Amino acid sequence: MGKPRVGIFGLTGCAGDQLVILNCEDQLLDLVTALDIRDFLTASSANDAGCGLDVALVEGAVLSQRDEEQLRRIRARTKLLAAIGTCAVWGGVAAMDGNGNRAKLLEDVYGGLGSSYDSTPARALHEVVRVDLNISGCPIEKEQILAAVANLLNGNPPVYPAYPVCTECRMRENNCLLVEKDEVCCGPLTVAGCNARCPELNVPCVGCRGPADDANVNSALAMFVEKGVSRERIAMRLRTFAGAGLAAGQGERG
Amino acid sequence: MSRTITVEHLARVEGHGGITVELDEDAVTSVQFDIFEGARLLEALLRGRSFEDVSPIVSRICAICSAAHSLTSLKATENAFGVEVSPQTALLRDLLYRGESIESHALHLFCLALPDYLNHPSVTALAADHPDAVRLGLRLKKLGNSIQETIGGRAVHPVNAVPGGFGKLPSMDQLVALRNGLVEGMADCEAMLDLFGSLPPADFCRADTVFAALSSPGDYGYCSGDEIAVLSNGRRQALRAAEYKSLTSETAVPHSHAKHSSFQGRPFMVGALARLTANREKLPRRAEQAARRIGLTLPSANPMDNNKAQAVELAFDVEYTLNLVERLLNGGLEEERPVPVRPRAGSGTAVSEAPRGLLFHSYSYDEQGRMIAADVVTPTALNAASIEDHFGQAVRQSLEKEIPALTRKLEMIARAYDPCLSCSVHVVRLRHGV
Numbered sequence: 001m002g003k004p005r006v007g008i009f010g011l012t013g014c015a016g017d018q019l020v021i022l023n024c025e026d027q028l029l030d031l032v033t034a035l036d037i038r039d040f041l042t043a044s045s046a047n048d049a050g051c052g053l054d055v056a057l058v059e060g061a062v063l064s065q066r067d068e069e070q071l072r073r074i075r076a077r078t079k080l081l082a083a084i085g086t087c088a089v090w091g092g093v094a095a096m097d098g099n100g101n102r103a104k105l106l107e108d109v110y111g112g113l114g115s116s117y118d119s120t121p122a123r124a125l126h127e128v129v130r131v132d133l134n135i136s137g138c139p140i141e142k143e144q145i146l147a148a149v150a151n152l153l154n155g156n157p158p159v160y161p162a163y164p165v166c167t168e169c170r171m172r173e174n175n176c177l178l179v180e181k182d183e184v185c186c187g188p189l190t191v192a193g194c195n196a197r198c199p200e201l202n203v204p205c206v207g208c209r210g211p212a213d214d215a216n217v218n219s220a221l222a223m224f225v226e227k228g229v230s231r232e233r234i235a236m237r238l239r240t241f242a243g244a245g246l247a248a249g250q251g252e253r254g
Numbered sequence: 255m256s257r258t259i260t261v262e263h264l265a266r267v268e269g270h271g272g273i274t275v276e277l278d279e280d281a282v283t284s285v286q287f288d289i290f291e292g293a294r295l296l297e298a299l300l301r302g303r304s305f306e307d308v309s310p311i312v313s314r315i316c317a318i319c320s321a322a323h324s325l326t327s328l329k330a331t332e333n334a335f336g337v338e339v340s341p342q343t344a345l346l347r348d349l350l351y352r353g354e355s356i357e358s359h360a361l362h363l364f365c366l367a368l369p370d371y372l373n374h375p376s377v378t379a380l381a382a383d384h385p386d387a388v389r390l391g392l393r394l395k396k397l398g399n400s401i402q403e404t405i406g407g408r409a410v411h412p413v414n415a416v417p418g419g420f421g422k423l424p425s426m427d428q429l430v431a432l433r434n435g436l437v438e439g440m441a442d443c444e445a446m447l448d449l450f451g452s453l454p455p456a457d458f459c460r461a462d463t464v465f466a467a468l469s470s471p472g473d474y475g476y477c478s479g480d481e482i483a484v485l486s487n488g489r490r491q492a493l494r495a496a497e498y499k500s501l502t503s504e505t506a507v508p509h510s511h512a513k514h515s516s517f518q519g520r521p522f523m524v525g526a527l528a529r530l531t532a533n534r535e536k537l538p539r540r541a542e543q544a545a546r547r548i549g550l551t552l553p554s555a556n557p558m559d560n561n562k563a564q565a566v567e568l569a570f571d572v573e574y575t576l577n578l579v580e581r582l583l584n585g586g587l588e589e590e591r592p593v594p595v596r597p598r599a600g601s602g603t604a605v606s607e608a609p610r611g612l613l614f615h616s617y618s619y620d621e622q623g624r625m626i627a628a629d630v631v632t633p634t635a636l637n638a639a640s641i642e643d644h645f646g647q648a649v650r651q652s653l654e655k656e657i658p659a660l661t662r663k664l665e666m667i668a669r670a671y672d673p674c675l676s677c678s679v680h681v682v683r684l685r686h687g688v
Contacts, residue, residue, distance in 0.1 A: 019361075029385075105299075138411060240307065
């Protein structure tokens with residue numbers, strides 16, 4: 001088999017997940033040797049925008065008609081579509097309000113011109129097309145994207161933890177910010193993979209990786225309430241990165 | 255006969271944008287820098303959020319300048335609540351800014367701009383013919399990231415900088431590792447200056463440009479002081495951060511999700527070239543020496559010189575950061591917790607120099623520390639009108655009038671600004687009670 005044909009794309013977002021790929025400084029030259037990267041607009045001005053692809057890595061959320069059309073075109077030309085980053089997997093920060101009154105927000109920002117802009121409510125990729133692999137994180141962790149590439153090159157589907165950040169945090173023997181310091185730490189509900197990056201630094205988890213399938217949601221919520229944190233505050237915190245997903249405790253990914 | 259220069263989707267920049275220039279014969283009739291990055295309306299979504307949630311949300315405006323957004327946000331919040339951070343925190347924040355600047359400049363210079371000068375489509379294509387140059391760039395980029403990881407806890411969207419200080423201080427071992435990396439970085443910067451000093455000249459757009467930049471009170475830097483210098487026709491005007499709105503008399507334009515800014519009716523340029531120009535009377539020795547070596551004369555009428563200015567800053571920042579880290583290693587770090595932050599009703603504005611130029615965050619909070627109003631003004635939004643102005647100048651001045659040659663020049667100008675289009679659309683103003 002030849003090298004897999006790969007495309008790397010960004011819809012609406014901060015480009016952080018593409019940046020993480022470029023931040024693999026020690027592996028970048030090996031990556032471009034092992035993969036046939038055909039379409040990567042952020043890094044190259046010579047792209048084949050029409051060829052069939054084996055793998056498409058797509059970051060960002062769908063926030064415009066233009067995004068939706070691009071995503072559908074990518075889906076049509078790729079065998080495997082991987083959502084990279086919390087925006088692509090869950091909708092990310094742009095979806096935090098559940099897209100209440102978007103027309104009003106647009107008008108607040110751009111005045112009378114707002115209504116003429118191409119702008120749609122924030123959606124995760126799976127709400128628009130079939131997604132074959134989800135790699136969450138805001139941004140994704142270097143190790144997880146490299147592991148995904150290595151696994152796919154060997155024909156194996158990558159496997160990611162379903163357990164929460166709490167598990168990693170305990171393995172690092174950190175003092176619990178939630179139990180001992182009454183901080184609103186989202187570690188019990190957020191999917192692991194960052195090696196408890198924030199609590200390790202005495203900073204409560206903000207849930208940037210999205211919900212963990214194996215989280216004990218009821219017990220975590222009960223603990224927040226016991227600590228005197230208002231439900232409104234908990235809900236707001238949990239909605240920040242995963243829209244309705246984390247607040248509801250579970251996701252409905254594609 | 256009318257002709258159109260179109261770049262549907264600009265490559266090798268952060269975010270989504272294009273260029274449309276209309277010509278009637280050889281006369282320019284319209285110039286548009288189209289920014290079609292989707293509108294995330296993040297600042298509008300901040301309404302009602304607790305002050306603790308604000309900096310992690312606004313850092314997501316942009317990955318490449320996430321440290322600048324985080325730190326400027328923290329400073330605006332601290333200003334609103336009257337919080338004064340310790341000198342050690344200020345120093346560590348300075349270090350984080352430098353790490354971001356080193357990474358961002360190395361990324362732009364080597365991965366996005368250099369391929370233009372050496373006629374390659376990408377840095378990976380460049381690797382085949384110029385492997386040493388690419389490895390050099392990746393080492394410098396990694397150095398910037400290692401500083402951000404050590405101080406900020408993550409290279410993209412830092413997590414360790416919090417209201418009042420830092421979650422955890424770096425260990426001595428981490429600082430020693432940084433110092434070793436920076437010592438190698440000093441040698442790499444010599445090679446970087448040689449490389450960028452030897453590139454073919456890019457001199458096809460001369461413009462009488464207005465520059466705006468933070469005029470640092472002490473060392474050449476990105477985050478201290480709040481006086482902004484605007485240089486126009488040899489005249490220097492000073493503004494305070496709180497008066498930032500006179501720099502951002504923005505108008506929404508139909509072809510772009512970024513608003514356009516002007517100062518006293520003229521577009522202006524922010525970024526590395528503006529910073530060096532505004533501070534040229536007091537440039538540190540290393541920056542002066544680097545500018546000489548790379549052939550950068552200030553003030554410059556050539557916007558492409560922003561690339562050279564970034565190379566000068568890169569060389570200066572590596573030396574400056576090495577000195578900072580040595581100082582920390584000699585003096586030691588004092589164990590301290592973040593200054594307690596007690597919310598109160600009030601407003602705060604902060605300014606800093608993100609890698610691409612002036613960045614403003616301005617917030618109003620209620621007495622419980624919930625956001626009432628937020629305004630974020632980013633460098634690329636400030637630059638958008640100036641980019642269009644320079645597009646027009648380049649087309650008018652070009653002796654080659656064929657579309658492919660003109661297109662290439664316009665793309666090079668756009669990239670020289672190092673635009674960050676994710677950032678550019680975040681220009682929001684909320685009013686109380688809206």
